[in-house]
Amino acid sequence: MSDSHVTLTLDEVYDLSCRVLEHNGMSNAHARAIANVITQGQRDECQSHGVYRLLICVHTLRNGKLDPKAEPTIKHVSSGIVAVDAHYANSLLSFETGLPLLVAKARENGIAAMAINNCFHFSALWPEVEAIASEGLVGIAMTPSHSWVAPAGGKKPVFGTNPIAFSWPRPNANPFVFDFATSAIARGDIELHARQNKPIPADWALNQSGNPTTDAQAALKGAMQTFGGHKGSALAAMIELLSGALIGDLTSAQSLAFDAGAGATPCHGELILAFDPKVFLGDAYATSLQQAEALFESITEQGARLPSQRRYDARERSVLHGVKVPKALFQDILQLLE
Known part of the structure; x- marks a missing residue:
C-alpha cells in the first residue's frame, strides 16, 4: 500500500x-x-x-428497479436466434446462460443472434465478444443505455453512449477486439473526472445551455457528444434500432424514463451476433485466416497499434x-x- x-x-x-x-x-x-x-x-x-x-x-x-436474484429464462426463437429474458436483473448471468446456445446455433447455421431482454447491462462489451472469440467465432455486441448523448448538430440528449464491440479469433494470438462507445467518451470516464475534480476535453460534452464544456459536473448535467460528428451519430441511431426496436426492448430515452430519476444503471436490451468462419469458408478457412493475419501484420509492421x-x-x-x-x-x- x-x-x-x-x-x-x-x-x-x-x-x-x-x-x-x-x-x-x-x-x-x-x-x-x-x-x-x-x-x-x-x-x-x-x-x-x-x-x-x-x-x-x-x-x-x-x-433502482433491479432484481438481484432473478434467474434468466431462455426462448428458442428460431434455429438461428435465442432470446434470454433477464427479468430485470443484471445482464451478465443471462449472457453466461445463453452463450452455449448462441455458439451451438452459430456452428450449425454459420450465423446466430442472441437477444438479452429486460436487463441492467453491466459495463463494457469486450468481455462478451472475447468470450465468443474464445470459441473460435467472430462476435459483435451492441446495446443502448440512457439518453445522455445529443445527436450531431443537436443540443439535447437523444441517444445513449451506445457501445459496439467486435472480435475476431486469431489462432496464435489474442483476438482482434475493439469496443467503443459511439459517444465521444464513455460515461464512466466523465464520472471519474467529476469525482477527481479534473477538467475534460471540450469535445466530450455540452453544458445545459448546449455549449461545449470542460467542466465534468456540467457535462453530467448537460449532454455528451458523439464521436466523429454525424458518423458517430448515425451509428448511435443504428444501435438504438438494432438493440432496441428490433429486439422489442427499450430505447435509451425509454430507459431513462424507466429509471425515473433513480440514477441507476440503464435497463434495456442487448444484441449479440456470432459468426462461424468455418461454416462460411469451408476448405478456405485456413487460407482466409492467414489473409486476416497478413492484414494485422500490415498494420503493426509500420508501428501502428491494434485495438486492445x-x-x-x-x-x-x-x-x-x-x-x-x-x-x-x-x-x-x-x-x-x-
Whole structure:
C-alpha cells in the first residue's frame, strides 16, 4: 500500500467484488458473474470498468428497479436466434446462460443472434465478444443505455453512449477486439473526472445551455457528444434500432424514463451476433485466416497499434504484479461492506 494507492491481486479483486455484491443483496450466481467482469476490467487497467463499478452496482441495488436474484429464462426463437429474458436483473448471468446456445446455433447455421431482454447491462462489451472469440467465432455486441448523448448538430440528449464491440479469433494470438462507445467518451470516464475534480476535453460534452464544456459536473448535467460528428451519430441511431426496436426492448430515452430519476444503471436490451468462419469458408478457412493475419501484420509492421493491445499489455502486468486501486476509491468500496 502506498500513500495514494492500494495494490491487490486479481484474486483479491474478485473476492472483494463478490463480498460487496452479496453483502448488498446480490445472489451468488449474479455476484460471481459480475465479479468476473469487474476483475477483467481492473486487470486490463480499464479504470472506469473495474472496481469503480461496484459503487454503481450497489447504488442500483439500493435505488433502482433491479432484481438481484432473478434467474434468466431462455426462448428458442428460431434455429438461428435465442432470446434470454433477464427479468430485470443484471445482464451478465443471462449472457453466461445463453452463450452455449448462441455458439451451438452459430456452428450449425454459420450465423446466430442472441437477444438479452429486460436487463441492467453491466459495463463494457469486450468481455462478451472475447468470450465468443474464445470459441473460435467472430462476435459483435451492441446495446443502448440512457439518453445522455445529443445527436450531431443537436443540443439535447437523444441517444445513449451506445457501445459496439467486435472480435475476431486469431489462432496464435489474442483476438482482434475493439469496443467503443459511439459517444465521444464513455460515461464512466466523465464520472471519474467529476469525482477527481479534473477538467475534460471540450469535445466530450455540452453544458445545459448546449455549449461545449470542460467542466465534468456540467457535462453530467448537460449532454455528451458523439464521436466523429454525424458518423458517430448515425451509428448511435443504428444501435438504438438494432438493440432496441428490433429486439422489442427499450430505447435509451425509454430507459431513462424507466429509471425515473433513480440514477441507476440503464435497463434495456442487448444484441449479440456470432459468426462461424468455418461454416462460411469451408476448405478456405485456413487460407482466409492467414489473409486476416497478413492484414494485422500490415498494420503493426509500420508501428501502428491494434485495438486492445494496451489492454493486453496491461493484462500481462496485472497478472504478474497485481493492480493498483486509488486509496480513496478503495475506502469507498470498503464502506459498502458496512
